[in-house]
Amino acid sequence: MRFLPLCLLLLSAAPAALAAPAAEPPEPPGVGDAAPDFALPDADGVTHSLAELRGAPAVINFWASWCGPCLSELPRLEEARATLQERGVAFVLINLDRQRGPALGALKRFDQQMLSLFDPRGQAAAVWAPPAMPTTWVLGADGRVLEVLTGALDDEAMAALVDRLRALPSGPAP
Numbered sequence: 001m002r003f004l005p006l007c008l009l010l011l012s013a014a015p016a017a018l019a020a021p022a023a024e025p026p027e028p029p030g031v032g033d034a035a036p037d038f039a040l041p042d043a044d045g046v047t048h049s050l051a052e053l054r055g056a057p058a059v060i061n062f063w064a065s066w067c068g069p070c071l072s073e074l075p076r077l078e079e080a081r082a083t084l085q086e087r088g089v090a091f092v093l094i095n096l097d098r099q100r101g102p103a104l105g106a107l108k109r110f111d112q113q114m115l116s117l118f119d120p121r122g123q124a125a126a127v128w129a130p131p132a133m134p135t136t137w138v139l140g141a142d143g144r145v146l147e148v149l150t151g152a153l154d155d156e157a158m159a160a161l162v163d164r165l166r167a168l169p170s171g172p173a174p
Helices: 004-019 068-087 100-109 123-128 155-166
Strands: 039-041 047-049 058-063 090-095 115-118 135-139 145-150
Touching: 039 115, 058 068, 058 123, 068 090, 068 100, 068 155, 090 100, 100 115, 135 155, 145 155
Parallel strands: 058 090, 090 115
Antiparallel strands: 039 047, 058 135, 135 145
16 A cells, blocks of 8 residues: 555656657758768778768768668669779768678678778767668768768669769869
8 A cells, every 4th residue: 555656656657758759860961061970990990980081072871781772782882983983082881780791791792892881889870860771971072961862873873973973073082
């Protein structure tokens, strides 16, 4: 009987707790926004940051090995990287797999030469908040978002992106 007041108190608070609004998910960086920095390791454990890329246009792609559209896009991204290499456009893949093995297998299978970073705990993903898989951000040399592209880019969309990137002032050649 002495627990009855405590139970009543807890029950009376339950509707208010259930009605409390959930925390809003973060908004992904949009056109004109400064891209949030990240510090993530590559396959060798070397940490890279977005700040290292300032001064050159950049393409940042969030992907996962379990994502079919992500895998279908990898060869097109690599072709775009090779095409734009002399213009100094940086291409960065950020993998969201919890284990590196499947991602490393996909990178090898598709002969990827891009800087590939790993975000198994979702630190960068929590800030960038990709709305779909894959999501690609195109950044100007000043680190501001020029475009946000959700979903896999087909051949036509990738060719159009390459044309738009060619029109940007070039960065330092790698």
